[in-house]
Amino acid sequence: MRIHNTLTGEKEEFRPIKEGEVRIYVCGPTVYDHSHIGHAKTFVFYDSLVRYLKFKGYDVKYVRNITDVDDKMIKKAKEEGITIQELAEKYIDSFTEDMKSLNCILPDVQPRATAHIPEMIEVIQALIDKGYAYVSNGDVYFSVRKFPEYGKLSKQRIEDLEAGARVEPGEKKRDPLDFALWKSSKEGEPSWPSPWGRGRPGWHIECSVMSMKYLGEQIDIHGGATDLIFPHHENEIAQSEAYTGKAPFCRYWVHTGHLRVREEKMSKSLGNVITVKDLLKRGYDPEALRLYLLSAHYRSQMNFSEDGLRSTQETLNRIRETLLKLRSASPSKEDDEELIGEILRIKEKFFEALDDDFNTPRALSEFHEFVKLVNRELPRIGERTKEEMEKFFSVFSKIFGVLEKEYEPSVSDLLDSLIKIRSKLREKKLYEISDWIRERLRQMGMGESAKRNIRRVKR
Ligand SMILES: [Zn+2]
Structure with missing residues (x-):
């Protein structure tokens, strides 16, 4: 299987660190609002990737974190007049419900940032001891210039970054390039005791710490949407590799393209945010939404359209009807070896597409070819042909995460x-x-x- 690695900018043959095992970490949600369909695109893709890796026989360990403390959460909790913990519980429940509707398998571990403060403090202290980080008036910063490879993921040189870097009001950095590992808390903000006074972790450190805790110092795949490449993932590399002295922290960095609405980025100010719940409440079938999100290549930017979603719904209905017809068909004819050969050839092309950087649109078009063939040949099939057909449906269902519920027309x-x-x-x-x-x-x-x-x- 070949997979595109942001670190090298190339499609590479996928070779996990330990043969037969895949350790994958995906940056999960910050739980301050309902998930929109852009989040769904990212998480549905990783879900299908994990399904495929398992299908290929890998022993997969999948971790997806939950960021349950950050600036946006502090602001939102104030707006809603509830505590940060209450806010977190509310939106973790909402996220869990959405993932379940979309047939996303639960990750093996879903660690929450606030449950890992002592581990984060330990790593931050070690970074200070090794000279990579410094304390400044209750804050702790990572000194970017101490890590000469900084910029290797986002392909930026330190000189280029200097121009855009600035010190935000209230920050006590020595160098505008540096980033916070620990922030001293202001009045009324959530805080934990630390060797540097009460405060809370910066965002980036949680993913380094939780990835190392649950998956080890070096992992196979680390994922998230493209907007996480810089600075979040760049900072994760710096912290983790400085801490362990081992590189690479992660072998394959995999990033998903954004989902846009009316050719624009979804944002509150543009009023074009569509949540998963909005769509499902309006009667769209979650399996159709899932299939729709997988109908574009994961790295491409997808422009959401309801027409597209509706046509995917029709396609999915056709697939379901074909499967129902196949299940109830009585294979009374002689098996035609040529026909079985054709089914296997299409199936091979389906896998070739998935092995080529998880090209779901190409795999889907092969599957549609197969569905057409089933409809055409159904009256003329034998026992073995029926079996091969059913097997292909079952493979498709497992990897794409659809056709899992018994279908009844609504x-x-x-x-x-x-x-x-x-x-x-x-x-x-x-x-x-x-x-x-x-x-x-x-x-x-x-x-x-x-x-x-x-x-x-x-x-
Ligand atoms: Zn992260």
């Missing part, structure tokens, strides 16, 4: 069909039957408002 789909039938009848001037349908719907409490709801979902 009430809204049935209702939608009835409404379509009614308008066809009216076109043919068969008013008597069309009025009878309308009357029946009304009697069942599915009058005008139900129809409007359906239209809202379908449009």
